[in-house]
Amino acid sequence: METSATEQSRAYRGQSRQKRVNVGPGERKASMAGGAALALSGLWSIGRRNYLSGLAMIASGGMLLYRGQTGHCGMYEAMGVDTVHTQGSGLRIEKVVTIGLPPHQVYEFWRHLDNLPRFMKHLESVQVTGERTSHWKAVGPGGLSTEWDAEMMEDTPGQQISWHSVGSADIPxxxxxxxxxAPGNRGTEVRVSIDYYPPGGTAGRAAMKIAHGLNAQQLEEDLKRLKQILEVGEETTARRTA
Structure with missing residues (x-):
C-alpha cells in the first residue's frame, strides 16, 4: 500500500510539473535573453549607485530568467493560456469540469453538435452538414458575427472528440x-482544449473582436452551464451579452 501511494504521489508530481510548462520555445528563448539583459543592466545601475532601479531590474530579469528556464508563467496559468501547443500568434485555452454523469452520457450530449449553443455563450448556431462536417456561427461584441466550417478529426465514443476549422475560416x-x-466515482472529468488563431489585418476586425472574447473565463462559464444542464436539467436563462 505504501509503495502504491508513493508511486501515485510521484506520478501526480510528474503531471504537475508537466502542466506547469505553458510557455512556448520561442518565448522561452526571448525570456532568457531579455532576463539576462535586464539583470546586467541592473548590476550596471547598482555600480552607479542607482540602487532602487538596479534592484528592480535585477528582480524583473530574474523573473524572466525563471520563465525561460522553467517554461512556466504564472499569469498564463491564471488566464488559462498555453503557448506551448500553438503556433505563430495562436492562443490555447483549456478548462476542466467534473459532471456527475457517466462519460458515455456526457459524450452523447456533446456529440449532438446542435447542443453546443445551449451552453457555449459565443455560439449562435452549429449545423451538421455531413457525417463529420458542420457549419458554425458565432456572435461577439456589438452583434458582430463570424462563421466557419469544421471537420471532425477524431470521434471515439465516450472518450474524445477533436475538430478543426476548414477552408477560409474567419477564425481558424x-x-x-x-x-x-472522475476519481471516486464522481462522474466524468471533461477537459476542453481550444486553439484559436485570430486573423490579422483590417479585413478581419470583426473576427478579431470575437476571438478576443474567447478566453479562459468564457470557457469556464460555458462548462458550468453544461454541468447545470446535464445535472439539473435546467438551462441558464441569462441572455448573451453584446
Missing part, C-alpha cells in the same frame, strides 16, 4: 474535448 481554430471517469 481547432479543439479537443476528452471524457474521463
Amino acid at each position: 481554430n481547432k479543439g479537443t474535448v476528452e471524457f474521463k471517469e
Whole structure:
C-alpha cells in the first residue's frame, strides 16, 4: 500500500510539473535573453549607485530568467493560456469540469453538435452538414458575427472528440474535448482544449473582436452551464451579452 501511494504521489508530481510548462520555445528563448539583459543592466545601475532601479531590474530579469528556464508563467496559468501547443500568434485555452454523469452520457450530449449553443455563450448556431462536417456561427461584441466550417478529426465514443476549422475560416481554430471517469466515482472529468488563431489585418476586425472574447473565463462559464444542464436539467436563462 505504501509503495502504491508513493508511486501515485510521484506520478501526480510528474503531471504537475508537466502542466506547469505553458510557455512556448520561442518565448522561452526571448525570456532568457531579455532576463539576462535586464539583470546586467541592473548590476550596471547598482555600480552607479542607482540602487532602487538596479534592484528592480535585477528582480524583473530574474523573473524572466525563471520563465525561460522553467517554461512556466504564472499569469498564463491564471488566464488559462498555453503557448506551448500553438503556433505563430495562436492562443490555447483549456478548462476542466467534473459532471456527475457517466462519460458515455456526457459524450452523447456533446456529440449532438446542435447542443453546443445551449451552453457555449459565443455560439449562435452549429449545423451538421455531413457525417463529420458542420457549419458554425458565432456572435461577439456589438452583434458582430463570424462563421466557419469544421471537420471532425477524431470521434471515439465516450472518450474524445477533436475538430478543426476548414477552408477560409474567419477564425481558424481547432479543439479537443476528452471524457474521463472522475476519481471516486464522481462522474466524468471533461477537459476542453481550444486553439484559436485570430486573423490579422483590417479585413478581419470583426473576427478579431470575437476571438478576443474567447478566453479562459468564457470557457469556464460555458462548462458550468453544461454541468447545470446535464445535472439539473435546467438551462441558464441569462441572455448573451453584446
